[in-house]
Amino acid sequence: MRKFLKEAARSQDEKRFNQYEAIIDMLERTNPEYQPDWDEVAARWLDLIRPVWYEKLQQPRNRPLLLKDIRRELTNKGFEFGDHVIREFKSFPVLPSADERVSACIIGIA
Numbered sequence: 001m002r003k004f005l006k007e008a009a010r011s012q013d014e015k016r017f018n019q020y021e022a023i024i025d026m027l028e029r030t031n032p033e034y035q036p037d038w039d040e041v042a043a044r045w046l047d048l049i050r051p052v053w054y055e056k057l058q059q060p061r062n063r064p065l066l067l068k069d070i071r072r073e074l075t076n077k078g079f080e081f082g083d084h085v086i087r088e089f090k091s092f093p094v095l096p097s098a099d100e101r102v103s104a105c106i107i108g109i110a
Contacts, residue, residue, distance in 0.1 A: 001027070003075045004082040016079065019086045026092045040093035048084055049074060 001024050008017035026036060046053075052070050074081055 007078060016082065023085065023089050023092065035095045037093035037095045044088045048088055
């Protein structure tokens with residue numbers, strides 16, 4: 001994401017820059033009221049990288065394919081892939097606050 005952010009800054013694309021920055025902010029935010037739904041984040045990310053992952057799996061390998069093995073291919077796609085990331089994370093998956101989750105558990109038990 002940071003590489004896409006730098007590309008947007010370098011090309012002076014303010015709209016993309018702001019969108020990448022918002023995604024990074026949501027991923028790094030430490031506010032407990034805005035806890036990312038990591039399950040959903042992972043599912044969306046895997047959906048995004050699946051075509052590149054599958055392509056790499058078709059090539060002969062001596063070891064298991066790791067996510068870091070496809071990083072270069074993804075970042076080399078530039079804004080083409082970056083735009084897919086923006087579309088997929090336009091609405092960022094966030095868990096309800098801890099209070100709401102605890103309340104739901106209590107109501108579920110009662």
